[in-house]
Amino acid sequence: MLKKRLSSPSEMVERLLAGDRRAAARMITLVEDGAEASNSLMKLVYPHSGRSVVIGITGSGGSGKSSLINHLVRKFREQEKRVGVVAVDPSSPFTGGALLGDRIRFQAHSMDDGVYIRSMGSRGYLGGLARATRDVVRIMEAMGNDVIIVETLGAGQDEVDVIHVAQTCLLVLSPGMGDDIQAMKAGIMEIADLIVLNKADLDGANFCLRSLEATIHYGLEESEDGWKPRVIPTVAAGARSEDVQGIDELVEAIEAHQSYLHESRTIEEVQAKRIEQELGLVFKDELQKVIFRGLRGTGKKRKYIQAILAGRTNPYSVVEDVLRAFLKV
Amino acid sequence: MLQKNPEQPSFMFQEPTDGSAPVQNLSGFEIKPEYGPEDLAGFDVEADLGRPGGYPYVRGAHRTMYRGRPWTIRQLGSLGPPQEANKRIRQLVDMGATGISLCLDMPTIMGRDSDDPLCEGEVGSCGGVAIDSIQDMRELLAEIPLDEISVNFVSNSQSSIILAMFCAVAEERGVSRDKLTGTMQNDILKEYEAQKSYYFPPRPSLRLTMDTIAFCAENLPRFNPISISGYHIASAGATPIQELAFTLANGFTYVEEGIKVGLDVDIFAPRLSFFFKVHNDFFENVAKFRAARRIWARMMREKYGAKDPRSWRFRVHTQTSGSSLTAQQPENNIIRTTIQALSAVLAGTQSLHTNSFNEALSIPTPRSEKLALRTQQIIAFESGAAGTADPLAGSYYVESLTNRMEAECLKYLKTIEDLGGVIQAIENGFFQREISEAAFRYQQSVEKKERIIVGVNAFTDEDEDEDTDIELRENDSEFEQQKVAALKEFKRNRDQVLVESHMDRITQICQGQANIMPSLISAVKAGVTLGEAIAAMRRVFGQYQEEAIF
Amino acid sequence: MHKEKIKVIVSKVGLDGHDRGAKVVASLLKEAGMEVVYLGMYQSPEGIIKAAIDEDADVIGVSYLSGEHLVYTPKIVEAIRSNGLDDVLLVVGGSFPPEDIPLMKEMGVDEVFRGGSLTKTIIDYITSSVREKNH
Amino acid sequence: MSQGQSKRGTPDTSCEVNWDDYLKAYYEKPQSGRTWSGYELKEIYNPKDRVGENYTQDVGDAGAYPFTRGIHRNMFRGRFWTRREVVGIGSPADTHERAAFCFEQGGTGLNTIADVTYEMGLDPDHPWAQHEVGLTGVNISSIKDMEILVGDIPLDKVSWSLITASTAAAATMAQYVAVAQQKGYDITSLRGSIQNDPVHFRYCGFRPACPLDLSIKLGCDVMEFCTRNMPKWYYTTVNMYDLREQGITAPQEVGFGFGIAMCYIDELIRRGLDIDEFAPRFTFYVSCHVDFFEEIAKIRAARRMWARMLKEKYGAKDPRSMQFHFAVHTAGCSLIPQQPLNNIVRIAYQALSAVLGGVQSLHCCSYDEPMCLPTEKGHLQALRTQQILAYETGVTNAADPLGGSYFVETLTDKIEEEAVRVMKQVEDQGGMEEAIRTEWLDRQFEAEAIKRQKEVDNGEKLIVGVNIFDADPEKTTPLGVQRIGEKSAREQIQQCLELKNTRNIARLKDAIERLREDVAAGKNTIPAMIKATHAFATTSELLGTVRQVYGYPYDPMQIVQSPFS
Secondary structure, three states: OOOOOOOOHHHHHHHHHOOOHHHHHHHHHHHHOOOHHHHHHHHHHHHHOOOOEEEEEEEOOOOOHHHHHHHHHHHHHHOOOOEEEEEEEOOOOOOOOEEEOHHHHHHHHOOOOOEEEEEEEOOOOOOHHHHHHHHHHHHHHHOOOOEEEEEOOOOOHHHHHHHOOOOEEEEEEOOOOHHHHHHHHHHHHHHOOEEEEOOOOOOOHHHHHHHHHHHHHHHOOOOOOOOOOEEEEOEOOOOOHHHOEOHHHHHHHHHHHHHHHHHOOHHHHHHHHHHHHHHHHHHHHHHHHHHHHHHOOOOHHHHHHHHHHOOOOOHHHHHHHHHHHHHOO | OOOOOOOOOOOOOOOOOOOOOOEEOOOOOEEOOOOOHHHHOOOOHHHHHOOOOOOOOOOOOOOOHHHOOOOEEEEEOOOOOHHHHHHHHHHHHHHOOOEEEEEEOHHHHOOOOOOOHHHOOOOOHHHOEOOOOHHHHHHHOOOOOOOOOOEEEEOOOOHHHHHHHHHHHHHHOOOOHHHOOEEEOOOHHHHHHHHOOOOOOHHHHHHHHHHHHHHHHHHOOOEEOEEEEOHHHHHOOOOHHHHHHHHHHHHHHHHHHHHHOOOOHHHHHHHEEEEEEEOOOHHHHHHHHHHHHHHHHHHHHHHOOOOOHHHHOOOEEEEEOHHHOOOOOOOHHHHHHHHHHHHHHHHOOOEEEOOOOOOOOOOOOHHHHHHHHHHHHHHHHOOOOOOOOOOOOOOHHHHHHHHHHHHHHHHHHHHHHHOOOHHHHHHOOHHHHHHHHHHHHHHHHHHOOOOOOEOOOEOOOOOOHHHOOOOOOOOOOHHHHHHHHHHHHHHHOOOHHHHHHHHHHHHHHHHOOOOOHHHHHHHHHOOOOHHHHHHHHHHHHOOOOOOOOO | OOOOOOEEEEEEOOOOOOOHHHHHHHHHHHHOOOEEEEEEOOOOHHHHHHHHHHHOOOEEEEEOOOOOHHHHHHHHHHHHHHOOOOOOEEEEEEOOOOOHHHHHHHHOOOEEEEOOOOHHHHHHHHHHHHHHHOO | OOHHHHOOOOOOOOOOOOHHHHHHHHHOOOOOOEOOOOOEOOOOOOHHHHOOOOHHHHHOOOOOOOOOOOOOOOHHHOOOOEEEEEEOOOOHHHHHHHHHHHHHOOOOEEEEEEOHHHHOOOOOOOOOOOOOOOOOOEOOOOHHHHHHHHOOOOOOOOOEEEEOOOOHHHHHHHHHHHHHHHOOOOHHHOOEEEOOOHHHHHHHOOHHHOOHHHHHHHHHHHHHHHHHHOOOEEOEEEEHHHHHHOOOOHHHHHHHHHHHHHHHHHHHHHOOOOHHHHHHHEEEEEEEOOOHHHHHHHHHHHHHHHHHHHHHHOOOOOHHHHOOEEEEEEOHHHOOOOOOOHHHHHHHHHHHHHHHOOOOEEEOOOOOOOOOOOOHHHHHHHHHHHHHHHHOOOOOOOOOOOOOOHHHHHHHHHHHHHHHHHHHHHHHOOOHHHHHHOOHHHHHHHHHHHHHHHHHHOOOOOOEOOOEOOOOOOOOOOOOOOOOOHHHHHHHHHHHHHHHHHOOHHHHHHHHHHHHHHHHOOOOOHHHHHHHHHOOOOHHHHHHHHHHHOOOOOOOOOOOOOOOO
């Protein structure tokens, strides 16, 4: 057991609700490590979650997500909202290590107690990154953050799942990565409520902007609930203050989407969809846990595999048998 | 305020000159401001340069040089008591030294035993090891694999006896003679020219040397019976060109003597090895080595008819210049030693000793000894200088300088020949005169500040002692009594009659022509001491006195 | 099942911007399977500590170059103590005179690595000490 | 194993030797089959390697195009390189004292180095500066400090090298000129140099002070001003050395360095200067790393490339424009704290390689640098290294003594070929400015630095005391440690505050306004900075004003606000 000894769950949650950073940090670690303790903790945390605006941001490397988030945080702080940030960076598939560099961009807030930043390695989470992230978000909600920003990299299925922890999802693109954009157009529909074209001061930005708007205009029917993604050009990098552009517009767009969600009461559907998805994930991996725990030591697992290899049976029948045995169905 | 110290030459505001002022190197050759292709007109690369490991060996004795194996990192392992020396040897090996040199204390050098009244206060002096009897040799070599570690005995007039003890101990330890490795300095001629530690007149001394060479040629094929040394000639004040010429002259003399006593040149020539000093002049030193290799190869093949390429190969051990080290600002010596060591490596030495930076003040201390060792290791493993053979080959300057060195050297060899050969030249004081003149000229140039020695005649410090932080090593005085006592004990426990008979036998052999080694070996086994053996020889050979030369 | 990760904060402090060493160490710790939060340059001791808290770090690694270690180390140690982060390992790297190593250890630094340290020694130290601290 | 082992004499167990290790060491090959930069070395180079060489075209005598063998005909016969020691420590007064010391020891040039606070453009009273003033150099906040630093040093005689690299170099230049004027010197008579290479300095941790556009603007203001007013002054030292210290290879050092140089050259040409007007005063700072021959080859290659580039690319006619003027700094990153006296050895032969390369000005590291700021002893040792090379070793007798060496000439060609390839890479990025903007260059540094560390970790590169022949670490620094008295720092801050309270504000504001106007009008900022300096404007005030006009925060650390707006 690598991590430190803990006080009782209830005590920890108390401290968390009081906004204690260390309690939050320690609980997040437990969640990350998928420790047994985490479930009992999350049970206590859950009732205090679900009250914050959760924004998901993804986009490929070099699109300037971090700088963008830095400015969003600044804006929300000006509105005196407490902000939590979950910055996910890829872990090395070989060593499992990760270099988490986003904090460099958040330096302006390094001394601000109203901002809680947590870097996560994508690791090889059982039950997927999404589940861990969702729990982290809940912890941050419970600790009293009004806005929580979830940052992740790329637009693969994992990221899509992660982003779906949020109510409002941003896809960040930048010019001069045409291929990525082509690749992402496909995913735009299911990922993005808002598309941010960052580094809009670079050559080719206009062309890029137009082609994106075209994609949305022609590519996407207005979803039945009446929200259509928009493209917002921004410039988030640059030491000069006047270099930075489009942030206000972006914040407005986010607010617009939020109020749309509430007015159109789509928010319930969204949340319902999220819960369904979560249950799916949780069942999948809890069930797997249960089954494998059940098989552990019985030597059955190996028997099944050998039987399948020998052609005496097949995966489908095995699954049926096992499920029957375990779930008495 | 800027020139508070009037002693400093005013380099501060030095203005450019056209650089046409004549410049001489240490050998006194005029050096041109620049060398180019025109300086190598008519230079036949194949014939005059060849390849490393190929005739005429200018570019190195071996084909791959240090890529095959680095030079032997050989450091000084002496220290009065044999046990101490033995310990130091193993410390050095542990620190990564790959070869060891052992020098002797004053009494041993003068051929006397520790209990000799003349030696009072001298036992274990100047960091040398005191060897009286075979017992000392046993302790000195304890646990050292004689077939692996090449021990270099810095021993000259007494070499035949030291070698005898070495063989005797090896025999006791069951190491057969054909496996024994190592080196005996054993270069008697340069003693008369420079070092001046001899007992007998030149000719009998030379005979002893030839006896050891002949003995080794037959019995110790892996052992270097002699290391023909320019180092001491240079240290006595000779210029690089003189060091080169006189050392080669001596070398050829041993060859001629060997042939005279009827040895086949290809039997003993391959085991002749050399010992050079690194002068301060970086490139002159490189040229010296390269010229030496070319001359040796050509003379051995053309003049002495050697057929075996190993006889043509000039193999050399090198030591950085002890005399260039200053007592002032001792850390500066680290720099001098580094540059000299690099020069020796670029010159293609087979083996290198780097001096300790505090030698001008004290016997090397563990720290300074270690630093000297590290200096070689840094050059070997970090500098990349060992990455390719003879990296300076082709350089217009270095090749021209090499040619010039060769030409001047041949002139000297001619002069010596005209004087009737080395022995004659020694007897009429030719070398001694040449060297003392050179030494005098050099000293003058330093005093006139024509030649600047940092910290000595320029850039001196007022508050000297404050900023030298060097631990010094003192001689331990108890050692002498212990040693003398031990020796007396040793003499008491041996068969005195047997000892006397062995000494008479030695005297007999000296009167005749037979090789002296076998009788010496059985003598030391019987307990005859170094001093006694020499006394026995002196009965026949007498003591040599040279008239002073200024 | 994934392995629980050692989490390391790597940071410069003050104005010195020689971040090469810090970056190299960060990357190599990553390759050793650790999760490294790199804070970059111009950090204040308080900022470093806040990051360590938020990230629930096991190790704080600070890199110095030019003599500022005696200025900032006490401040960092103080901040660690006042925040009760006694279970966090404080490791400093950079160039200092050997005399200062015991000095810094007295202040409360757990380990000091100078230039010319091999990555392996750093990794081994962190791995073993973190395990100790947590048992 | 050996007879010697089996039959023991009197055993002395105080030092057990592993004879197997001994044999291994004995037959060890030096691990130098490759150069430091990783190029295969042949076991032997010979005339075949030089076939097709055209001496006059490809090599040439010293003093003749393409200057491969040196920029002067007689090289060190005419004049030794300038032997420099960098000083910069505590207060301007402390620094002046150390400078004077180096003079007495026979140094022929003087380098004073700015501390981090100065380079960042902060005054001592800046909240971030307090802890670090005078720690790594000297902070000059006003004309007063510069007066103290200069003291009675004769500015028209001594060759003074001001090491301020960042955009603060503009302030330094202004302060130096202001003091010179005050002391009544004709500024055309000033000899010396200023580092003034803000573009490279972003990679030394000064990004906030060195935004790219401002770096080129202020850097070139200094260059332009000196070109027009200070004919004896070297107005930039493009610092390849710092780039090399990031861990890049020898050819990358040259390639990237030239790339940055071109940023300035192109701007100066854009400003209407003729290449031959300014190029002769262009200088470089080059590293001499641990690989003896590779570094010599690098220098020779750089000389040839510069000559060709200036002649062919920029159409220079004056041979002096084609001469690669450079100073060498021995490789600080090659020094290690383990067995520190070994560093004297490294420095010694690195310095030798610089001299054999034909250096104009040499700075030797102090062996104690990996442990502390150079001690007086360390400085002295470094200086002695140069003096021994100059006066004892005779290596100065002939120009380019290695010229013609099959190996060195071949390696020179190889380095040139590789460096040209690097420059092509940069070009493919859209030129150096683009490569910097897109952080392509950063990524090169990252990658190379990690490669280097791995080479040491897995023993491809050997370092005595680190991965071979290591020993117990020293408990103390052999020849002492350099400490900075906090006293000087406190005084610095005090004096700065005093100055700010006692100067004539109206006059100051007026001067700052002028500066602001000049920047806005795109004029050269140096004259206005000089005036403002006479009006006791401080470093941060000069630079902050310029930064604001360019739209950057007044204070790079974004804490202090401008007192003028």
